[in-house]
Amino acid sequence: MAKKKTTLSVALQKKIYGLMVKSRVLEERLIKMNKSGQGFFWIGGPGEEAFNVPLGLLIKKGEGLDYDFLHFHYRQSATLLTMGVEMIDVIRQMHNTATDPYSKGRNFVNHYAIKEWNVVNVTTPIEVQYALCIGTGVAQARHKGKGITIVTGGDAGTAEGEFQSCLLWASRKGKELPILIIVTNNRWGISTSQNEVHPKTNIAARGAAFGIKSAIVNGNDPFESYAVLKNAIDIVRKERKPFLIEAMVSRLYGHSSASGSNWVHGETDCISELETCLKKKKILSEENIKKIRQGYEDEAKQALQQVLQEPKPDPYSIFDHVFVDRKDSELLWPRWLKQ
Amino acid sequence: MAKKKTTLSVALQKKIYGLMVKSRVLEERLIKMNKSGQGFFWIGGPGEEAFNVPLGLLIKKGEGLDYDFLHFHYRQSATLLTMGVEMIDVIRQMHNTATDPYSKGRNFVNHYAIKEWNVVNVTTPIEVQYALCIGTGVAQARHKGKGITIVTGGDAGTAEGEFQSCLLWASRKGKELPILIIVTNNRWGISTSQNEVHPKTNIAARGAAFGIKSAIVNGNDPFESYAVLKNAIDIVRKERKPFLIEAMVSRLYGHSSASGSNWVHGETDCISELETCLKKKKILSEENIKKIRQGYEDEAKQALQQVLQEPKPDPYSIFDHVFVDRKDSELLWPRWLKQ
Amino acid sequence: MATMAQAIRLALHYGEENLGVKDIFGEDVGPPLGGVFTCTQGLKNAWNSPLDERGIIGCAIGLALSGCKPVAEIQFSDYIYNTIDLLKYAGNTLWRSNGIWPVPMVVMTPVGAGIHGSIYHSHSFESIMTHIQGWKIVIPSNALDAYGLMLSAIKDPNPVMYLIPKALLRSQGEEKIPGEPENPKELSKMIDAPLGDRSKWKPNWPDMQPLSIPLGKARIGMEGNQVTVISYGRMFPLSLEAARAVAEEGISCDVIDLRTLYPYDVEAIFNSVKKTGRVVVVNEDTELTNYGEHILRRITEDCFYHLEAPPLLVAGANVPGVALAETLEQATVPQVSYIVDALRNIA
Amino acid sequence: MATMAQAIRLALHYGEENLGVKDIFGEDVGPPLGGVFTCTQGLKNAWNSPLDERGIIGCAIGLALSGCKPVAEIQFSDYIYNTIDLLKYAGNTLWRSNGIWPVPMVVMTPVGAGIHGSIYHSHSFESIMTHIQGWKIVIPSNALDAYGLMLSAIKDPNPVMYLIPKALLRSQGEEKIPGEPENPKELSKMIDAPLGDRSKWKPNWPDMQPLSIPLGKARIGMEGNQVTVISYGRMFPLSLEAARAVAEEGISCDVIDLRTLYPYDVEAIFNSVKKTGRVVVVNEDTELTNYGEHILRRITEDCFYHLEAPPLLVAGANVPGVALAETLEQATVPQVSYIVDALRNIA
Numbered sequence A, B: 001m002a003k004k005k006t007t008l009s010v011a012l013q014k015k016i017y018g019l020m021v022k023s024r025v026l027e028e029r030l031i032k033m034n035k036s037g038q039g040f041f042w043i044g045g046p047g048e049e050a051f052n053v054p055l056g057l058l059i060k061k062g063e064g065l066d067y068d069f070l071h072f073h074y075r076q077s078a079t080l081l082t083m084g085v086e087m088i089d090v091i092r093q094m095h096n097t098a099t100d101p102y103s104k105g106r107n108f109v110n111h112y113a114i115k116e117w118n119v120v121n122v123t124t125p126i127e128v129q130y131a132l133c134i135g136t137g138v139a140q141a142r143h144k145g146k147g148i149t150i151v152t153g154g155d156a157g158t159a160e161g162e163f164q165s166c167l168l169w170a171s172r173k174g175k176e177l178p179i180l181i182i183v184t185n186n187r188w189g190i191s192t193s194q195n196e197v198h199p200k201t202n203i204a205a206r207g208a209a210f211g212i213k214s215a216i217v218n219g220n221d222p223f224e225s226y227a228v229l230k231n232a233i234d235i236v237r238k239e240r241k242p243f244l245i246e247a248m249v250s251r252l253y254g255h256s257s258a259s260g261s262n263w264v265h266g267e268t269d270c271i272s273e274l275e276t277c278l279k280k281k282k283i284l285s286e287e288n289i290k291k292i293r294q295g296y297e298d299e300a301k302q303a304l305q306q307v308l309q310e311p312k313p314d315p316y317s318i319f320d321h322v323f324v325d326r327k328d329s330e331l332l333w334p335r336w337l338k339q
Numbered sequence C, D: 001m002a003t004m005a006q007a008i009r010l011a012l013h014y015g016e017e018n019l020g021v022k023d024i025f026g027e028d029v030g031p032p033l034g035g036v037f038t039c040t041q042g043l044k045n046a047w048n049s050p051l052d053e054r055g056i057i058g059c060a061i062g063l064a065l066s067g068c069k070p071v072a073e074i075q076f077s078d079y080i081y082n083t084i085d086l087l088k089y090a091g092n093t094l095w096r097s098n099g100i101w102p103v104p105m106v107v108m109t110p111v112g113a114g115i116h117g118s119i120y121h122s123h124s125f126e127s128i129m130t131h132i133q134g135w136k137i138v139i140p141s142n143a144l145d146a147y148g149l150m151l152s153a154i155k156d157p158n159p160v161m162y163l164i165p166k167a168l169l170r171s172q173g174e175e176k177i178p179g180e181p182e183n184p185k186e187l188s189k190m191i192d193a194p195l196g197d198r199s200k201w202k203p204n205w206p207d208m209q210p211l212s213i214p215l216g217k218a219r220i221g222m223e224g225n226q227v228t229v230i231s232y233g234r235m236f237p238l239s240l241e242a243a244r245a246v247a248e249e250g251i252s253c254d255v256i257d258l259r260t261l262y263p264y265d266v267e268a269i270f271n272s273v274k275k276t277g278r279v280v281v282v283n284e285d286t287e288l289t290n291y292g293e294h295i296l297r298r299i300t301e302d303c304f305y306h307l308e309a310p311p312l313l314v315a316g317a318n319v320p321g322v323a324l325a326e327t328l329e330q331a332t333v334p335q336v337s338y339i340v341d342a343l344r345n346i347a
């Protein structure tokens, strides 16, 4: 990567780097929280920053059909931070406080839900997002604006039938849908290596069977990722047709806290690669690098201090938002929750 | 077709023709039964005989892993008759008598289940057979005999996720399964034309995405079908790897009795085409043709006469075979069935 | 009067004209067929989906999230079972996001036996469906309710499951739907597609009017004071018939049509049981972990000291399906005579 | 004594050595992990499937049809809901073919809350599962039963659903499993995989012995005569704890562990209720159309005149999931104190 030229401005290169670090620092803080008992479970995206930050930069952010609809999986923190999510809110979800803006203490960390940015609930069940995205795609195809649908998921998950549903519905002759279909391929599903359970063909090849254009990208290279994403997004936005990207990425802390969340040796670290590159290009010095990281670490630490003071959700709140009108959920009420 | 040469012996050509007619005559009898109130529902395979008879001839018939495991859909009568099913048994299922050997009056016609020939229950839910066939494929891959798994289904059904499951599991690197994956493409799913809901690519192309060899065949031509099937089956049997066949066929009486089961004009009729061909080749005369058809019509009529005398299943029998041991189903028993 | 199939079609027409419904879709829902039971014939926004139930429900959720009000059909409830995870997902999306993402969608699907549908066209679905949280669930027993409940389902901001008792689709309603012409033949001429080529046919819609049947309100089909009969869907007219039969023997029944299975009308149920002290719940779903058992549990819990006899469930036999032969179907799902027996027993 | 996870592993080992099990498979079931809860570690016939639950169940059915005895795992029951159609299919195959095609297979899947699993690692599955015909359904509450029930499940010629109360997997049994070494540390050294590189590790299996726990037989965990408590799985030890607590106040309970949910031990249930006249059913599945309501319906139907107080259900709150925060989880699924309250109330 270091050798490749990029057409991105120096400012943008720096911005990308900063956001990658911010997101790594946050994830490492979340891992620490889990290890010290400040959060029950961790899952997240360290190793995908070089792909996810450019994605966040290229999204048409806003609410409603004129903006991009986002069906994300649980490794997307770098995209969300790039879009403007605050560290503290992620930490709130990690600590399942009442202040968690995405699920009020109900869901695991990195499970975002943001209406103003069309961020549909991040899913825990693998691959259902590939079925849901059909619907926002249909709505956007009819709306004929510039908004597109973007869906992400892992390599192992493509074995689920919804992946085919997405390819098929998106490629119906004359009814094509404006969906950018992304698969981040880290070559693992928990402990199962891709080699063991997948065919010898790559995932991008699945697009061809449906007449869908596709690309494979080195997701550890932020500049290549930016270029490939930009091209694909432009095509989807303009042609109103699907595009499939397979991004080769790393899984730097293993699957999740359930598998120990320890640093995995031998995987490419996109951040240290980028540092080498930017240092070589004299865009950043060792000192800059330290300062940037330190700044985010301070931010994360302060946020954590605040979150630890915040209240846990009220037991009665389990009946909130079962239905739009709470009355509808009060037909049954467990004996132990006296009203 | 008429012009193409075939290497099949005259005897075999005649045999194929006879079986095609037999199965057409049976299906037409079933349709009449439905129209005259002798059966509640009809669904079957008129229009697929030219493909299904050769398939029946090429199957390694028997029980257990050394023989072919058959996961069929509801248009397979010609294959089953070729294998040796008696007309009368099909008529029994149509009339839901207690003598119906496949389901004892429980299921629709053309829903076979024959243990001695590895004919797994024909399915009503579309496409589940493509999930089940993985299992017999795994067993046969391990067994390392000559038996293979054969699965059939329609074009519209390939939109279900199980189709992808089948392709993926069958093509796992180093764990390939000996499955002949057949799709009979009649360009319709009930009233929905393939054009309306499918991509512009053909179904055979889906194999390539998984590294699976495939072929498209004119399923109205019995000789081409025989050749393509023989080649594919040989490959699967020997290489113990999957093969995908897309067979272009006709739907001569529409979807089922629910859509009227009337003759559809404009579809190719494989039987009249074959008659023209065999007459031109002087293999059959008009008289032969009449006689063959008459023979099967008599057989069907006689069978029907007998079936109409046979008893309906006993109400209490609903509790038979819920479990292997009937005792297990007697824990609950509706008040109105006094024991 | 309109048949139930026509009533549903008229309601969907009202929905696309007045309630913002832009997508009515599913397998064979669009032209030329307009649904295997004609419920979607002639609707301007009806379209055919691929044969992919998971895609259908996924698409509906996505449409709902994007602000549309989709009505998706699963051709038979027998084929909805590969989508339960997605139905659960639709039902927990608002809750998972703590109120951020509502999912206003309607799924409709035919249920129950009675058309010689054999194993895979006779399934009931209410027991599993009521165990899925976050959904409202309705099931009409006549054309007028079918119309009114569909309008309420479309207007509701939550996911709503609209179960269609398929054996009643051709039965004509006794009451006129607001807006339908006096003469049912006239209605048929206006909105039923012709046989044969339909490519140039267009329906001539009557000017349909709103009708409010609030979700969660039962209907008392017959009043009495000795036995409470609670039913819905196809079993409701059978229950009514049974109650009329025993009325001649001097057994007086309250016959309740739940109409909405969740939220159900707990007031109507408890009031009646407190009055009669005897209760029979009738449905055709299989009897093990059956929705009717929930209703009975609520009753035994809250009205125990009013009960004068063991409450009864008349439901489908616990076998894997409704078989094709008539002898078998009748042994499997409740018939009028079985309900009559239960009423005699308990009274 | 062995933990429940070890007990399951030992039973599967017994199964592959003695009962013809050739396939133990599912997501992450094979090496290196041996299952997210280590239940399949070191087993010679354990293998990793693609991430495709529908493929897993389909494959298991096919293996069963071909004469094998597969044990398939769905990693969490939370992810089994896209396979309900296939589970139904497995359960109706013998019946559809009028006895021709048996489907001898075992599916195992972890259920229930108690590990801070949040919405998608806390689901209960028994209510929907018991509504699926043609399956036997078991759920152990301790290591010994886990072992014996697994052997019976494998031997059974029908499809068997083996529900694993995940929060109990690490709990050590009180009784020794036939064949396990005296010392649990010894057992661990023999069969637990080391941390780090496992590529060269091989388990050293103890010589396991058969154990018969017939399907359909409940176990009485504690005998009493005032209240019948019916429970299973994770809720059984909590129920026992609650019963012990109220025993000190003079409330004497029969505490029944069903162990098999279908076919359930109707004799044990009715005998106890006829003795006590009071019954509390405890489970953690959501309360609307809940399996416990079936048990209560059978009891009210057949033991009505023995009942001295309204029977009670203590079950999960009717919300879309078990939330992550401890305050929320505790409000959602039964805690010992809630069971104690119910026992005091009814006694």
Ligand SMILES: Cc1ncc(C[n+]2csc(CCOP(=O)(O)OP(=O)(O)O)c2C)c(N)n1
Pocket: A075, A124, A125, A126, A127, A153, A154, A155, A156, A157, A158, A186, A188, A189, A190, A255, D027, D051, D075, D079
């Ligand atoms: C439907 C479903 N099945 C199983 C799981 C359990 N699970 C969580 S993550 C995971 C592996 C996912 O692998 P992949 O799709 O490659 O994504 P990655 O985690 O590698 O980014 C599994 C099996 C799940 N969450 N959902």
Ligand SMILES: Cc1ncc(C[n+]2csc(CCOP(=O)(O)OP(=O)(O)O)c2C)c(N)n1
Pocket: B075, B124, B125, B126, B127, B153, B154, B155, B156, B157, B158, B186, B188, B189, B190, B255, C027, C051, C075, C079
């Ligand atoms: C899972 C499922 N969904 C829907 C149906 C209803 N149905 C029966 S046949 C059919 C069309 C099948 O089309 P295709 O797969 O092309 O087979 P063909 O009938 O044309 O041979 C449909 C939708 C079904 N049987 N199963």
Ligand SMILES: [Mg+2]
Pocket: A154, A155, A156, A184, A185, A186, A187, A188, A189, A190
């Ligand atoms: Mg992966």
Ligand SMILES: [Mg+2]
Pocket: B154, B155, B156, B184, B185, B186, B187, B188, B189, B190
């Ligand atoms: Mg077709």
